[in-house]
Amino acid sequence: MTYPVFAVTVDLVVLTVREGGLHVLLVRRGIEPHLGAWALPGGFVLEDEDLPTAARRELAEETGLAGAGGHLEQLASYGAPDRDPRGRVVTVAYLALLPDLPVPTAGTDAAEAEWRPVGKLGLAFDHDRILADGVERARSKLEYTPLAAAFCPPEFTIAALRQVYEAVWGESLDPRNFHRKATSTPGFVSPTGGSTEGGAGRPARLYRRGDATLLNPPLLRRRPGE
Amino acid sequence: MTYPVFAVTVDLVVLTVREGGLHVLLVRRGIEPHLGAWALPGGFVLEDEDLPTAARRELAEETGLAGAGGHLEQLASYGAPDRDPRGRVVTVAYLALLPDLPVPTAGTDAAEAEWRPVGKLGLAFDHDRILADGVERARSKLEYTPLAAAFCPPEFTIAALRQVYEAVWGESLDPRNFHRKATSTPGFVSPTGGSTEGGAGRPARLYRRGDATLLNPPLLRRRPGE
DNA sequence: CGAATAGTGTCTGTGAGACAATATGTG
DNA sequence: CACATATTGTCTCACAGACACTATTCG
Structure with a gap:
């Protein structure tokens, strides 16, 4: 056969x-x-x-x-x-x-x-x-994962990470709530100690990707019409 | 080539x-x-x-x-x-x-x-x-989905649905909280109107699978050690 | 009635979302 | 200083989990 x-x-x-x-x-x-x-x-x-x-x-x-x-x-x-x-x-x-x-x-x-x-x-x-x-x-x-950081350079700001979410999901997120969420979810990001310089406004701290493979708790997007 | x-x-x-x-x-x-x-x-x-x-x-x-x-x-x-x-x-x-x-x-x-x-x-x-x-x-x-019902016959009780979760996840769930969660999540299950009969204890209402494709909010399992 | 299982009510802690307030840069 | 952006704090609501309690059947 x-x-x-x-x-x-x-x-x-x-x-x-x-x-x-x-x-x-x-x-x-x-x-x-x-x-x-x-x-x-x-x-x-x-x-x-x-x-x-x-x-x-x-x-x-x-x-x-x-x-x-x-x-x-x-x-x-x-x-x-x-x-x-x-x-x-x-x-x-x-x-x-x-x-x-x-x-x-x-x-x-x-x-x-x-x-x-x-x-x-x-x-x-x-x-x-x-x-x-x-x-x-x-x-x-x-x-459910920290993969948004894969869209960022090795060191990035929380604002850059948020802009990834906004671009991929096509919705805008509150910068303040996002900041708290990103920095408080264990293993999502870890601070490098450095900061941005030269831009407008207060310099932002730099982070690199954390070691978690799964975000817990997850960062759920708004579900349209459910 | x-x-x-x-x-x-x-x-x-x-x-x-x-x-x-x-x-x-x-x-x-x-x-x-x-x-x-x-x-x-x-x-x-x-x-x-x-x-x-x-x-x-x-x-x-x-x-x-x-x-x-x-x-x-x-x-x-x-x-x-x-x-x-x-x-x-x-x-x-x-x-x-x-x-x-x-x-x-x-x-x-x-x-x-x-x-x-x-x-x-x-x-x-x-x-x-x-x-x-x-x-x-x-x-x-x-x-994240109502797929647990795929393990059940066309009509099933909430207890049967819970036992699916317990078997697949290998952990036990509180029957009372699970009941409330399953029946209150939109589109997860819908009542048929029928009930079980003949068993011990109060008869259970029967349900069939709902029309949702995604559970919102999801039913998260316990994450060991994260 | 007592045992067994189904289903509801209540309380508490955690976290999301709205948004005020503060911090720290540049022009 | 005015402005822009970062970061923290506070309030409220929804929901998960613990668990007391009520409901309904069988023997």
Whole structure:
């Protein structure tokens, strides 16, 4: 008895916060199918390569940045029979959260790459769906984990952390209550001792990411209409 | 340029609550590799078959039960190069939550099938890891979703629902506080109007699953040592 | 009635959210 | 000093958890 043959790819939902909004890294496809369309970065899993390894390799190739302080996790897999005209292709999607970084370099298969605000983007394949799943995952994870810090540089202010929440959730939070919550939740952030300088207003203390993996208690977003 | 060829399987973490504990459905393998070892039920994805379709088909084949009131969702994918000696096999694991049902019938590839309490089981392939991920997912989901009802028959009592939580989380909950919480959280359960009869003590009202997809506020478990 | 289980009421502590007040920089 | 931003304090309400109490059935 024989079984169908598949190709396996990894696709990346690479998110960052810039200009007050959540942005995703897209590449313009340089090969068929969907030549010229925008798509999530990704590529085939190689012989003898594990899935997380493939994801990290693609991330490095497409962004030129080896997960500098960011976060990478598996999102979900997609394998509808007609999702790729070349044949049966199952893609394992990964979600990456990165600090705001210079415009990425295009990879081998990609003619161009750029950050785009998340939304209805008309991407190649089933990438709109994958992006939507990734954004929803990121929104949820900010509630229960300290991952918002993955969007920040190694040292950051409480205000910067709050702006991450505001950008990802698309709602504004009270700076005073957020400050108290962030600094009092065990393991969320830890002070570096340093402060900002040169800006307007009182200097802010700097923090780095704490050692907790789960926020307790969580930081729940407002649930619209429930 | 050519790319590696994979086989794709779906494996199922099928959980139920029986005898006060969380149990997983295992099959004894009837073919190589790992002939005779216990493993999660699963099989190859067929030509022209979507991943959720394959998962539902395997669930029906291995349990003889077409998701009667239960719940099925994708868990994660596993694709280490050496996870299957036959070659590159990526498996997409699905998590199924079912009410307690009669002992399942063995499927085509399985010599036997039975419910086993979850724990360290020494399963074939990387199935111990997959099982652990599935159990952890189930534990988390009970906090934020009304999925505990997927472990119950269509109509159930609040006490039965509480026993699901106690079994999955492995801790005991105050029946009175749980009752108030379950009945006051919007969309968690809705009364059928009926009651139990014949048992000891006051009859309990019957409920069915509510229409909420997310519990608000959530029902948080005790976090050990955080 | 007594045992058993279902369901309600009350109290207390914690934390979220609204918002006043204070601290400490820059121009 | 005026202004801007950071940080702390106070008040109130909602809810979790502890637990007394009432309700309803069976034997």
